[in-house]
Amino acid sequence: MKPNTTLASLRYLSGYPPQIQHQALALIEQGRLAAYLLDKYPEAHQVRSERALYDYVVEMKNRTMRKAPPVNKVLWDSKLHVIRNALGTHTFQSKVHGSKLRSSHEIRIGTVFRTAPDGFLRMIVVHELAHFKEKEHNKAFYNLCCHMEPDYHQLELDMRLYLTCLELGQKLY
Ligand SMILES: [Zn+2]
Numbered sequence: 071m072k073p074n075t076t077l078a079s080l081r082y083l084s085g086y087p088p089q090i091q092h093q094a095l096a097l098i099e100q101g102r103l104a105a106y107l108l109d110k111y112p113e114a115h116q117v118r119s120e121r122a123l124y125d126y127v128v129e130m131k132n133r134t135m136r137k138a139p140p141v142n143k144v145l146w147d148s149k150l151h152v153i154r155n156a157l158g159t160h161t162f163q164s165k166v167h168g169s170k171l172r173s174s175h176e177i178r179i180g181t182v183f184r185t186a187p188d189g190f191l192r193m194i195v196v197h198e199l200a201h202f203k204e205k206e207h208n209k210a211f212y213n214l215c216c217h218m219e220p221d222y223h224q225l226e227l228d229m230r231l232y233l234t235c236l237e238l239g240q241k242l243y
Contacts, residue, residue, distance in 0.1 A: 111190075139175060200214040
């Protein structure tokens with residue numbers, strides 16, 4: 071493995087303190103990153119179709135954010151992983167239909183999560199659902215994420231380690 075490849079692949083961890091980046095780098099250099107992830111997350115989820123994804127999102131929304139407006143559309147989006155750091159998107163539109171104002175919520179999840187452990191998909195869905203209430207990535211937003219998924223921060227770190235693995239050409243599932 072070329073060292074510059076290794077450093078470039080750490081872009082997914084650029085928001086973390088140096089200590090965490092060094093630990094990740096050590097795992098990569100020792101060739102243990104994939105094993106670390108597979109040990110914690112032995113299997114991929116089975117949510118493959120768009121219908122299954124829609125049901126997954128709606129079920130989670132009804133369990134955690136019952137009062138929020140309904141989700142209209144849920145899609146796997148193959149373009150999302152191309153734009154680094156946009157792993158999912160949530161769009162809200164208000165349209166005037168005659169005299170009525172209708173809102174629509176659409177969630178797109180990067181296809182990179184179609185073959186991934188359930189925890190990573192859950193973390194991304196929680197993130198996008200939290201945007202129903204908080205548009206910004208502020209403290210209230212992350213409090214909401216942790217309320218819906220207590221392990222949110224650990225899952226995000228592991229999910230970024232997983233993307234790092236893929237970047238290094240190691241397919242796990
Ligand atoms: Zn966000």
